[in-house]
Amino acid sequence: MQEFDVVIAGGGATGLRAAIAAKRAGASVALLTKIHPLRSNSGLACGGLNAPLGRDDSAAAFAEDIMLAGDGINDRDVVRAFTESARDDVIWLEKMGAPFNRDTDGRLDRRSLGANRHQRACYADDWTGHIVLQVLYEQFQRSGAAMFDDAFVTSLTVEGSQCIGLTALGLKAGKLDSFSARAVVLATGGFTQLYQPSTASNGTTGDGQSLACAAGARLMDMEMVQFHPTVFPGRYALMITEAALAEGAQIVNQKGEQVVLSDGMSREKLCLAIKNALQNGGGPVMLDLRPIGKDKLAARFAQTSELVKAAAGLDIAKDPIPIAPAAHRPIGGIETNARGETSIPGLFAAGECACNGVNGAGRLAGNILTEAIVFGRTAGEAAAAFAKSSPKKTFPTSRLSDEEKRLAALVGDSSANAGDSLGKVQADLGQLMSERAGLVRDANSLQGALDGIRGLRERYSKLRVRNASMVFNYDLISCLETGALLNMAGAVAAAAQARKESRGAHNRTDFTAHDDTNCKCHTIVSLAQGALQVATKPLEA
Amino acid sequence: MQVTFKVYRKEPGKDAKPAYSNHTVELDGDATVMDGLLKIRDEQDATLAFRAACMRGYCGECMIRANGKTCTSCTSKVSSFTQKSPEVTVDPVRHMPVLKDLVSDWQSFMWDKVDRIKPWLEPVEPGADGESLLPESAMADIRKTMSCYYCGLCDEGCTVLPVDFDFIGPAALMKANRLIYDPRDTITRERFKLAEGPRGLWDCVHCFEASEHCPRGIMPTERIMAMRDKAFQMGIQNDSAARHHYSFAKSVKKSGWLDEGRLAIESAGLTNIKGLAKLVPIAAKALRRGKAPIPYIHHKSPGSAQVRRIIQKAEEKNR
Numbered sequence: 001m002q003e004f005d006v007v008i009a010g011g012g013a014t015g016l017r018a019a020i021a022a023k024r025a026g027a028s029v030a031l032l033t034k035i036h037p038l039r040s041n042s043g044l045a046c047g048g049l050n051a052p053l054g055r056d057d058s059a060a061a062f063a064e065d066i067m068l069a070g071d072g073i074n075d076r077d078v079v080r081a082f083t084e085s086a087r088d089d090v091i092w093l094e095k096m097g098a099p100f101n102r103d104t105d106g107r108l109d110r111r112s113l114g115a116n117r118h119q120r121a122c123y124a125d126d127w128t129g130h131i132v133l134q135v136l137y138e139q140f141q142r143s144g145a146a147m148f149d150d151a152f153v154t155s156l157t158v159e160g161s162q163c164i165g166l167t168a169l170g171l172k173a174g175k176l177d178s179f180s181a182r183a184v185v186l187a188t189g190g191f192t193q194l195y196q197p198s199t200a201s202n203g204t205t206g207d208g209q210s211l212a213c214a215a216g217a218r219l220m221d222m223e224m225v226q227f228h229p230t231v232f233p234g235r236y237a238l239m240i241t242e243a244a245l246a247e248g249a250q251i252v253n254q255k256g257e258q259v260v261l262s263d264g265m266s267r268e269k270l271c272l273a274i275k276n277a278l279q280n281g282g283g284p285v286m287l288d289l290r291p292i293g294k295d296k297l298a299a300r301f302a303q304t305s306e307l308v309k310a311a312a313g314l315d316i317a318k319d320p321i322p323i324a325p326a327a328h329r330p331i332g333g334i335e336t337n338a339r340g341e342t343s344i345p346g347l348f349a350a351g352e353c354a355c356n357g358v359n360g361a362g363r364l365a366g367n368i369l370t371e372a373i374v375f376g377r378t379a380g381e382a383a384a385a386f387a388k389s390s391p392k393k394t395f396p397t398s399r400l401s402d403e404e405k406r407l408a409a410l411v412g413d414s415s416a417n418a419g420d421s422l423g424k425v426q427a428d429l430g431q432l433m434s435e436r437a438g439l440v441r442d443a444n445s446l447q448g449a450l451d452g453i454r455g456l457r458e459r460y461s462k463l464r465v466r467n468a469s470m471v472f473n474y475d476l477i478s479c480l481e482t483g484a485l486l487n488m489a490g491a492v493a494a495a496a497q498a499r500k501e502s503r504g505a506h507n508r509t510d511f512t513a514h515d516d517t518n519c520k521c522h523t524i525v526s527l528a529q530g531a532l533q534v535a536t537k538p539l540e541a
Numbered sequence: 542m543q544v545t546f547k548v549y550r551k552e553p554g555k556d557a558k559p560a561y562s563n564h565t566v567e568l569d570g571d572a573t574v575m576d577g578l579l580k581i582r583d584e585q586d587a588t589l590a591f592r593a594a595c596m597r598g599y600c601g602e603c604m605i606r607a608n609g610k611t612c613t614s615c616t617s618k619v620s621s622f623t624q625k626s627p628e629v630t631v632d633p634v635r636h637m638p639v640l641k642d643l644v645s646d647w648q649s650f651m652w653d654k655v656d657r658i659k660p661w662l663e664p665v666e667p668g669a670d671g672e673s674l675l676p677e678s679a680m681a682d683i684r685k686t687m688s689c690y691y692c693g694l695c696d697e698g699c700t701v702l703p704v705d706f707d708f709i710g711p712a713a714l715m716k717a718n719r720l721i722y723d724p725r726d727t728i729t730r731e732r733f734k735l736a737e738g739p740r741g742l743w744d745c746v747h748c749f750e751a752s753e754h755c756p757r758g759i760m761p762t763e764r765i766m767a768m769r770d771k772a773f774q775m776g777i778q779n780d781s782a783a784r785h786h787y788s789f790a791k792s793v794k795k796s797g798w799l800d801e802g803r804l805a806i807e808s809a810g811l812t813n814i815k816g817l818a819k820l821v822p823i824a825a826k827a828l829r830r831g832k833a834p835i836p837y838i839h840h841k842s843p844g845s846a847q848v849r850r851i852i853q854k855a856e857e858k859n860r
Contacts, residue, residue, distance in 0.1 A: 036647065038691060039594040039602040053672075094672045097662035097723055099683035106674035124684050130599070131687045138661035172640060174553075201595045235576075236596040236615070299681075302688065303599075306757075310598045310616040414587070423583030466587035471553050472641045475587035 001395060004030040004146070005387035006380070007166060007181035009153045009208060011037035013129070013369060014351025015187035016136040017376030018383070019145045022185070025384035029145035030179065032168050034152045034203060034477070037137050041189050041201040041352075042372060045129030046303065047243035048111050048121030049369035051090035052083065057118040059083040066367070069115050069266050070360020071504035072520055073221075075540040078338045078358045082374055089373045090122055098135045100124050101300075111246045114365030115266040121366040125300045126241050132369055152477055153207065154407065156184065156215040156347065157399050163215065163347035164393045167403045171477075174470030176404050180395035182387035183346050185379050186212060186334060190352040191488040192225075193481075195327030195438065196430025197237035199228050203481070208353040210484035212334045213491070217342045219525040220355040220537070221332035222488075223496035224505045226363050227439050228328035229262075229270040230287050237326040238311045240287055240304055242267075242365045247300065248291040252320060254283045268362045268505050271325035271439055278324060286320035325439055329368060331359045331505060332495070335524065335537075340379030346386065350379035357522065357540060361504020410479055412464030422478045425460050429482075429489060432456070437493050442510040449493040457486055490532050495523040498534040543567055544619055546577055547630040548589065553641050561630075562586065574607050574614040574622075574631065578643075591643035601692035605643050606632040611697055635697050636706075651693060654713040658735045662720055663728045675724060686719040686764070688757050695761050698754030701746055708740045711751035711761035717742075718764045721771065733768075733777045742768060743782030770859070781816070784808050794852045797845025802837050 006022040008015050011033025019031045033040070052062040062083040067074050094100060094108060100122045101109040110119040124131040140147075150171040157165045157178070165180040188208030192200030213219055230245065232238040245251075251260040251274065259282065260273045277285045289297060289304075297305065297317050305316050314321055333355040340348040340356070350356075351372050358371065436449035460482060467475040501515035502508050514520075522537040544566060551559040564581045575593060582589045591614070594602035598616035605614045608622045608630055622629045637645040695711040702708050717736040720726050736742045742765065751761035769786070778784050788807035792800040805823070809816035827833040842848070 035592075035594050035602060036652075039600040041595070043599055044595065044597075091672050095664050095725065097664065097720075097725055099680040099687060099723070101684075102675055102677040102680050104677075106676055108672050109677075124687075127684060127688055130690065131684065134687055135662075141656070142661035142663075201600075202593045238597055302757075307598050307616075421583045423579060469588065472590035472644050473588075474582065474590055478583075 001178045001180055001400075002030065003180045004028045005181065006183050006185060006383045007032065007179045008185040008187055008380075009166065010187035010189060010351070010353070011035070011147070011149065012040035012187065012189055012351065013042035013133055013136055013372035014376035015185070016133075016140045017373050018185045018187055018350060018380030020136070020139050020143045021377040021380030022384040023143040023145045025381055027384040027387050029143075030148060031140070031145055032148045032151040032153055032179070034150070036149050037140070038133060040133065041204050042133050042369070043130040044199065044201065044239065045369050046126045046239075046241035047113050047246070048123035048128050048366050049090060049132065049373075050113070050116060050120045050364065050366040051086040051122060051370060052118070052120055053087060053090070053108055053110060053122070054118055054120060057120055059087070061118060062086065062120065065116050065118075066358065066364055067360070069362040069364040069504075071268075071362050072360065072514065072516070073357075073503065073522065073539060074360035075357030077540050078356050081338045082358050082371070085374045085378075086370050089377060090370065093132065093135060093373060094122075096135055096139050098124065098132060111243055113242050113246050114270070115264055116364060116366060117264065121243075121246075123243065126243060126303045129369060130303070136373075152480065153188070153211065154480065155399075155403050156211050157395060158215045158344060159393060159396065162345045162393065165395050167400060169407070169470065171472050174473065176400065176407065176470075178395055178397075178400045182390045182392065183348060183383035185340065185383045186347070186349040186353050187351045187376065187379070188353045190330045190333075191485065192327050192329060193426070194430065194485050194488050194492065195225070195434050196427060197231075197233060197235060197434070198327040198430075199231055199237055199239040200327075200329070205481035206353075206484045206488035207481065208349065209334055210487040212342065212344075212347065212349065213487060213525075213527055215344060215347070216527070217344050217347060218335040219332065219491050220335035220357070220522050221361070221495070222330070222491040222525050223499050223523055224331035224359075224361050225492060226267060226328050226331050226505050227271045227325040229267055229274050229325050230323045231326040232308065232312050232321055233324045233326065234311060238307055239326070239328065240308065240321060240323065244287065244289050244292065244301065244304065247296060248293070249287055249289045250291055251277075251323070252286050252288045253277075254286070256288070256320070259285060266362055267365055272507065274323065274325055275439060284322045285324070287323045288320040289316045290318070290320075327434065327438070329363070331355065331361070331363055332492075338375075338378065339382040340375060341382060346390065348379045348383045348386075350375040361506060407476065410465045410476065411468050412466070414464070414466035416462065416464045417466070420459055420463060422463060422475070422482050425456055425463070426482050426485065429453070429456050429485060433489055433492070437489075437496055440507045440509055441496055442508055443497065446493050446497040449489070450497065453486065453489045453493060460486060491525040494532050494534050495525050499523055542570055542620070542623070543627060544577060544623060545628045546581060547628060548578075548581070548642070549632045550589075550642050551639050559639070568619060570620060572619050574605065574612070574617045574619055574629065575603060577619055577629070578614060578631070590641040599690070601690040604634050604692055604694070606634060611635070611694060613692065634693055636702055637693065637697070647693070651691060651696060651710070651712050654709045655716050657709060657738070658713060658717045658720075658732055659728065660716045660720070662723060662726050664725055665727055673725060679722070679724060683719055683723055686715055686722075686759055689715055689759055690757070692756065694754040694756060695751035698750040700748045700750055701744055705740060705744070708744050709736070709742070711745070711765065714742060714745070714765055714768070715759060715761050718768060721768060730775065730777065733772050733775065734779060736768070737772060737777065737780045737783060741780070742772070743780045781808050781810065784810060790852075794849055796839060797842035797848040800839040802833070803839065
């Protein structure tokens, strides 16, 4: 058994920032991650990270833009805390070595992304996430926190209503181990793999949300799934950063005529505008990056150029790129407050796996990385403080043997699968969710989604892992991830069915307007006797 | 299209013997090698182990070799390998120890080496409010280095690593480069000492393979050379290879050609008694074979003044 004050699950930007903060606060810290931190999905955030650094910008102006994008259901106190911290947290990142682009005075240069009404996204060409991740990993290593990579968290251990640790499978040794902790921070990322196509990494499968929900935590605003407007379609759709629009790219039809004016539009509105343009029969909708100019494209869009070439065989300096909206990042997740506290004492969550109400119903472009560093730090500090005040509880050894038995029971004879497979279930689930609980939904489509999920659950329950070794058993990992995705699917569809209005990222064709009387609140999903329950929660003051 | 994959297999453990397994799968025309591997694991052999992460070429996690060519399996189209025959051989990256099947050991191959150079910025302690004021040119160069996504191609192409696995390798040296040229870092001298330790900066044989292999044009070899120059400028020449280079250049500048006796002594280090003692048998052998004239006098070469002018000009240009 391993013992630490704070155990963090997830090695992306949020988890790394939480680990640095908790270690700095004096806690012994371990970070567990299923892939190496530098390979995590945070690296896909390209365009920049918001902070009110401009002379005419302010925390209040930033908050105002967030509230507008959030479409009426942001939690004001969380927005205030976030916007007041953003500047210092981004400057901290700069001081730790982030090589952000500079203006002619040597200050941090900024872009205006999406619906931001100020130039407030600091950026590193189009490598922002990739580079921020490296800087965070550098400082994580400097902190001296322990790291366990190739480690898949299989369960949270809750004893007497308090979270006291977790169990994790080390893929390299093929061994399940228990991690006793005074506080656990979940920073496991989103669940965008629920949709096909989507913009996200293979591992965004809602593992943390699913574990938290099973342990008794509540999920909030799960119906709010953000789509990205400018995505080259395909099985693994390729997001083209909104920084392109900020720097002059245009959305055009085949004749090169501008079909959508993107100026200052929120992601949610832009997605619908592009979807409408695609449905209006004018042929493909394209992103034309040529107005940015060859020099700027070469200097600031090198990664976009490389990835578009690999995915589409197109040259951004010469060819307009076909685009369509695709599922990007969930807004909903494990319910927390601004400090990352969940409804379970000792369990914290931050980043894309969590939902603290900062975004309401829509996330401002350029906020995801700022959220990671602000709320990652806050959750790390809060977890360390909790660990200090929390008496040590004994980790029951039976939890490990129970978990070993549970995993062993998933393994079985390959003949049991009868032509079906985890991959097929995941693919069908992705298609079902995209068609029925995607960018637009209605009561019928959502009922179809719920029925479909039930059928897929049945198929899933019959499937067996066909690899008895525990060493790098990716069939087992796929089985656990698929289970988590099915849980996420149920929560998203149920929450979407319950919110009978359209707001932010949630677009219902049967309820096209806001319903401020009944729906200006959060949606809460929890497990009760194995069944999902949907409730509402009033907004914080 | 129907494609047969011949996949490298190896069980965990040092003694396990590698083998290949064959799998024929039906794939879409635009399928990637990753699609093929996923299908094999999902439908034919659940024990197959390989790495997958971003699926779009962002992250470098899924590097493999397809028909001998090292690539990210998630962006490499199967059709580009099946023009001659509908068979694709999939192997792990060269020189990287294998943990299981196509899962290679990034830890010993790369991460452990990166760790050797204190791979984090030691910042000035916070105090001043607001961001540091820094020139865009310096930041742009660091961004270039940090565009590295640790795909391992530079290390795979390196000609030193196959003969000395413990050589730090170009990827780790690029991490050193990223930090050494960052004006915010406070331990440049210490970092240089770490980088130029045994099997470090000076073991690169500047074959330029790293630069040839880097898919992002970071030019590791050129940056390694630049770091050596900077080390000299800072008066850091602790490694015998560094002293060798220094003595070589000094001798040619002074006399127009190489003073081999002095080179041997200065490379070993004037205060390095152990190193100097090792030279004695070599000197004795040279004497016996008539290769070291006595008395040993190093004359200037004809045209040495011209050589000196050329070197001075080069030095001015690089200043």
